[in-house]
Amino acid sequence: MTGNLVSALTPAHLRFLEGLFPGEGLVTDPAAMAVYGADSSRRSAMPWAVVRPKGEEQIVELLKWADAERVPLVPRSRGTGMSGGAVPAFGGIVVSCLWMNRVLDVDADDFAAEVEPGVVTAEFQALVQKHRLFYPPDPASIKMSSLGGNVATCAGGMRAVKYGVTREYVLGVRAVLPGGRIVNAGGRTHKNVVGLDLTRLFTGSCGTLGVFTKLTLKLLPLPESSATVLAAFPSLHDCLAGARGVFRAGILPTAMEFLDAKACWAISQIREVPWPKDTTQAVLVLKVDGGRETMAAELSRLERALAPSGPLCLFQGLGPEEEEPLWELRRLVSPAGFHLGVDKLGEDVAVPRGKTAQAVDGFQAIGREFDTHVVCYGHLGDGNTHVNIFYDAKDPDQAARAVKCKEAVFRLTLSLGGTLSGEHGTGITKGPYVSWQLGENERAVMAGIKNVFDPNGILNPGKGWS
Amino acid sequence: MAECVLCGCCLAGCPLLAATGREELSPRAKALLAGPSKWDAALLRETDVAALTTLCLACGRCEKLCPQGVKVPQLVAAMRAAHPDFRQWLWKQWITRLGPCWSLAARGAALLPESFVPASLGLALKGLKGLRPGGGLDPWLRVTDLPEAAFAAKYADHEVAVFDGCVGRGPRASSWGENARYLLRELGARLIDVKFGCCGSTLGVAGLPGEQRDTRRANIDAWRSAGRPLLAVYCATCVKGLSDYAAPGTDVTELFADAAEAELWTRGMMPLSALLAGARGRVTSGAPDVVGYHQPCHAAQLPGGGDADQALLHGLLNSRLRAPEKSACCGFGGILQLTAPDLSTRVGAACWANLEGAPGSGDALEAAPASVLTGCSGCVMQLSATAPAGVRVGHWLEVIRRD
Numbered sequence A: 001m002t003g004n005l006v007s008a009l010t011p012a013h014l015r016f017l018e019g020l021f022p023g024e025g026l027v028t029d030p031a032a033m034a035v036y037g038a039d040s041s042r043r044s045a046m047p048w049a050v051v052r053p054k055g056e057e058q059i060v061e062l063l064k065w066a067d068a069e070r071v072p073l074v075p076r077s078r079g080t081g082m083s084g085g086a087v088p089a090f091g092g093i094v095v096s097c098l099w100m101n102r103v104l105d106v107d108a109d110d111f112a113a114e115v116e117p118g119v120v121t122a123e124f125q126a127l128v129q130k131h132r133l134f135y136p137p138d139p140a141s142i143k144m145s146s147l148g149g150n151v152a153t154c155a156g157g158m159r160a161v162k163y164g165v166t167r168e169y170v171l172g173v174r175a176v177l178p179g180g181r182i183v184n185a186g187g188r189t190h191k192n193v194v195g196l197d198l199t200r201l202f203t204g205s206c207g208t209l210g211v212f213t214k215l216t217l218k219l220l221p222l223p224e225s226s227a228t229v230l231a232a233f234p235s236l237h238d239c240l241a242g243a244r245g246v247f248r249a250g251i252l253p254t255a256m257e258f259l260d261a262k263a264c265w266a267i268s269q270i271r272e273v274p275w276p277k278d279t280t281q282a283v284l285v286l287k288v289d290g291g292r293e294t295m296a297a298e299l300s301r302l303e304r305a306l307a308p309s310g311p312l313c314l315f316q317g318l319g320p321e322e323e324e325p326l327w328e329l330r331r332l333v334s335p336a337g338f339h340l341g342v343d344k345l346g347e348d349v350a351v352p353r354g355k356t357a358q359a360v361d362g363f364q365a366i367g368r369e370f371d372t373h374v375v376c377y378g379h380l381g382d383g384n385t386h387v388n389i390f391y392d393a394k395d396p397d398q399a400a401r402a403v404k405c406k407e408a409v410f411r412l413t414l415s416l417g418g419t420l421s422g423e424h425g426t427g428i429t430k431g432p433y434v435s436w437q438l439g440e441n442e443r444a445v446m447a448g449i450k451n452v453f454d455p456n457g458i459l460n461p462g463k464g465w466s
Numbered sequence B: 001m002a003e004c005v006l007c008g009c010c011l012a013g014c015p016l017l018a019a020t021g022r023e024e025l026s027p028r029a030k031a032l033l034a035g036p037s038k039w040d041a042a043l044l045r046e047t048d049v050a051a052l053t054t055l056c057l058a059c060g061r062c063e064k065l066c067p068q069g070v071k072v073p074q075l076v077a078a079m080r081a082a083h084p085d086f087r088q089w090l091w092k093q094w095i096t097r098l099g100p101c102w103s104l105a106a107r108g109a110a111l112l113p114e115s116f117v118p119a120s121l122g123l124a125l126k127g128l129k130g131l132r133p134g135g136g137l138d139p140w141l142r143v144t145d146l147p148e149a150a151f152a153a154k155y156a157d158h159e160v161a162v163f164d165g166c167v168g169r170g171p172r173a174s175s176w177g178e179n180a181r182y183l184l185r186e187l188g189a190r191l192i193d194v195k196f197g198c199c200g201s202t203l204g205v206a207g208l209p210g211e212q213r214d215t216r217r218a219n220i221d222a223w224r225s226a227g228r229p230l231l232a233v234y235c236a237t238c239v240k241g242l243s244d245y246a247a248p249g250t251d252v253t254e255l256f257a258d259a260a261e262a263e264l265w266t267r268g269m270m271p272l273s274a275l276l277a278g279a280r281g282r283v284t285s286g287a288p289d290v291v292g293y294h295q296p297c298h299a300a301q302l303p304g305g306g307d308a309d310q311a312l313l314h315g316l317l318n319s320r321l322r323a324p325e326k327s328a329c330c331g332f333g334g335i336l337q338l339t340a341p342d343l344s345t346r347v348g349a350a351c352w353a354n355l356e357g358a359p360g361s362g363d364a365l366e367a368a369p370a371s372v373l374t375g376c377s378g379c380v381m382q383l384s385a386t387a388p389a390g391v392r393v394g395h396w397l398e399v400i401r402r403d
């Protein structure tokens, strides 16, 4: 769908942009633009220009103009996406949302907040906490990613097992569509079944349907307290048995994460780890939340539920200060993996929850088959497993094996009834594989929907499923 | 050095990014442009890259957050050093005009008629003037208890030298050195006098590695001739600068006789506030209603972790001390004030907003007679230059009463 788009900016285009984005609002120096062409997928392409709108009016004008001129646009917030969603791989102007970072309203009676897309998620969470309110989605990138990016990717997080993913907290989206049309999807109510659910359509749309200018988010009462248990196991199977034991005991943890042997090793390369290094084959991290008085009791319940599966050691944390170091270890796994290889294919497949053990066994076997480092970790509670394949791209043989490995992982996932991406989205890194999962009819319906929002295909071309 | 993987973990800490919302100023942009995984060079002009990457406060916050061990301030310093135009420009602006050391610079700044100075240097100059005599805080804090026993148990048979660096010898800052010596004597330390020069950290940040090596060598020589005493250091940036002499991963034989001597240096170098840990005090008349604390980016750490200056002041002042939940960079940045005064100013404004938001008092800082204390000479300069009317800034040593 990129056929009718321009292939570069003309001097007249640049003059228009200078007018609409005066001063520091427009960036055209390649050295300054370079970072806007890359994201955490480690893909990169030089933008044609970068603009920094301060408000919706500028975005409306920009989308009117870009649609008429057939100029591709790539929305971008903090550039921590894992699938190249913010990379202008097919050219275009990058629209940075970092100057739209105001929290417009936090309402403790409506349990709702209104924000601009560039607000950093952790800062928002800290702010609503002051009102004794709770915004549960917590991607591992919470301290550096934005709410706009989180909604555009429908980011998942560790608390998804109990609280669900970003989607569950998006009540409304205000977006500007190509041509400058403003769409208000959803609203401030917690229930709403009038018309089609456009809010849900925008959520996870990866900047392909519209540029968000305002998000209305749902809030919960802040749980009084929380507690965390980290347990190490001599085998992955003991670890998974431990997880089953927790559910059987009738406990719905806030978060339930596992790390396989290679993930544990990688973390131990950058931090002091509390588990025995030579015998640990898997680690389970669990969080529960609720009333302050009940937390100590919940901790002993968890400990009892885990005991039959024979943990090597068990650490407890009561309250955020004690818990944080345990969770920090889990959050570090993604970057720590680079100690196994300088290049990475980071997959985030999900399988039906009951198939997790089978899937992880299979992924590790695939790693052995292709003689490649495969690190598995992730959200045990919801079947979403991160499968990171590390290799050295300079060695063509390793690179070829890595790709074969990734394709085998995808095939196994789909054979178990799973999905190629649980939370990172397909972007440019997984785009070519979408047809493995989605049939022709589904893709045709999606293309039709895209066409209604963006008939000329100017928004984030070449991304995802289109 | 480690390679940047573009994870973005460093974004959370960068005061420049926070104050400007310009991603090209982020540590990730610098690592991308200047690091080993350099962008396709054909696209970028070397001078543009150098100009951009050197816009950095050298606060080191990104470095602490990076899981890969990428050291952006080092990349920036190397870029500054490798860029001859920049280096020359800097020499002209700073080293020759104002002198390499803060104290000299402050004296110079006081003499320099304002009309002589290019507008872009205005803020730097104001900061330097802040170090002039008379600009300091009046003493209002009496130290009543010192940890003499703990000190004696550990260091009874050591001699102690105060490291003034280049700051403590300056006109305003003479009270810093005098009060540091007074407190150490009260603590029971056997003081000896050693003349040290600038710690060299600013020279390194400025991309002048040769000059930095020379000052470091001179300091080590002075320490060695004095019989390798313990060093008591009262400027947080000097603590960082001095510990960098023997930082893990550096070839210590370049400066020290051998690894054992480097180890002696590292173990014998103490933040003054860590030596005084646990001290108690009483506020005397003339104390301001509100006392803010500014945590420097390079805050000196206690052996078990935690900001040594803040812990000491908390013990001395209890609830009178008001510190923001999260520290914010003052925007001084060694030389950013010279190279990009507008950026420095914006970071400074964010820092004051953060101090305003500190819990513990409903009053705005300007509303009550207020002082802001800190433990770093660079921060004192920057904050005095950017302080709102009515707020006075100083090193905590200035408020100590000697009776």
Ligand SMILES: Cc1cc2nc3c(=O)[nH]c(=O)nc-3n(C[C@H](O)[C@H](O)[C@H](O)COP(=O)(O)OP(=O)(O)OC[C@H]3O[C@@H](n4cnc5c(N)ncnc54)[C@H](O)[C@@H]3O)c2cc1C
Residues within 6 Å of the ligand: A039, A040, A074, A075, A076, A077, A078, A079, A080, A081, A082, A084, A085, A086, A097, A117, A138, A139, A140, A141, A144, A145, A146, A147, A148, A149, A150, A151, A152, A153, A154, A155, A156, A157, A158, A206, A207, A208, A210, A211, A212, A213, A334, A335, A423, A424, A460, B006, B007, B008
């Ligand atoms: C260390 C690390 C850990 C991570 N952990 C997780 C995790 O646990 N769970 C998870 O889901 N993800 C995770 N991620 C991926 C990433 O953080 C998320 O995808 C995040 O939501 C991206 O937010 P961002 O602000 O960086 O957006 P960007 O990367 O800038 O953009 C992401 C997408 O959103 C679109 N977009 C941005 N702003 C707008 C807007 N205003 N309007 C319309 N579209 C827009 C972009 O076009 C792009 O397609 C992790 C990443 C890293 C580096």
Ligand code: SF4
Residues within 6 Å of the ligand: B013, B014, B015, B016, B017, B025, B026, B027, B030, B055, B056, B057, B058, B059, B060, B061, B062, B063, B072, B073
């Ligand atoms: S040293 Fe400080 S100012 Fe420089 S890039 Fe790192 S965090 Fe930003």
Ligand code: SF4
Residues within 6 Å of the ligand: B003, B004, B005, B006, B007, B008, B009, B010, B011, B027, B028, B031, B065, B066, B067, B068, B069, B070
């Ligand atoms: S410098 Fe470090 S923290 Fe920052 S993006 Fe690169 S690897 Fe990540």
